[in-house]
Amino acid sequence: MSNKDIHEDSFQYTDSDKVEKIFSQYPDKRSATLPLLHLAQTQGGYITSAIINTVAKLTEIHPAEVMDCVSFYTMFYSRQQGTYKLQVCQTLSCSLNGADDIVDHITQKYGTQPGETTSDGKFTLLKVECLGSCGTAPVIQINDDYHEGLSIKELDILLDSIP
Numbered sequence: 652m653s654n655k656d657i658h659e660d661s662f663q664y665t666d667s668d669k670v671e672k673i674f675s676q677y678p679d680k681r682s683a684t685l686p687l688l689h690l691a692q693t694q695g696g697y698i699t700s701a702i703i704n705t706v707a708k709l710t711e712i713h714p715a716e717v718m719d720c721v722s723f724y725t726m727f728y729s730r731q732q733g734t735y736k737l738q739v740c741q742t743l744s745c746s747l748n749g750a751d752d753i754v755d756h757i758t759q760k761y762g763t764q765p766g767e768t769t770s771d772g773k774f775t776l777l778k779v780e781c782l783g784s785c786g787t788a789p790v791i792q793i794n795d796d797y798h799e800g801l802s803i804k805e806l807d808i809l810l811d812s813i814p
């Protein structure tokens with residue numbers, strides 16, 4: 652995404668009531684940046700230059716500041732993700748309990764490196780930081796659901812059960 656891109660295009664939220672509700676919760680417009688990005692990503696699947704431009708206008712901050720938020724927070728995606736996001740925790744407890752083996756297994760199973768999406772658009776493999784469930788490591792989050800303490804065999808059964 653170039654600096655030129657972020658000055659072009661605009662994004663249309665489909666639910667203006669939700670946008671208004673977000674703004675009603677923050678006395679300072681710029682504080683609405685993250686929830687506005689989240690709402691837009693929920694609608695559009697990933698953060699585009701049009702979304703950055705629109706959020707910048709709505710919050711009255713520079714598009715570069717919005718881009719900073721997008722690049723800082725791993726929950727924001729700058730390209731299309733698979734239907735299922737396989738988010739493997741890489742932080743200490745999970746790392747010590749086989750997270751790398753899980754990543755390697757998924758990589759071999761689907762031929763997809765971390766950050767990539769399978770050619771059928773079904774899975775995106777992501778390495779993420781602590782998911783806050785360190786006592787049940789290793790942890791993999793698939794979309795909104797946590798799966799904890801899985802062996803490779805159990806992981807295979809889980810992945811193969813996804814339609």
Ligand code: FES
Nearest residue numbers: 740745782784785
């Ligand atoms: S280290 Fe993986 S959930 Fe905390």
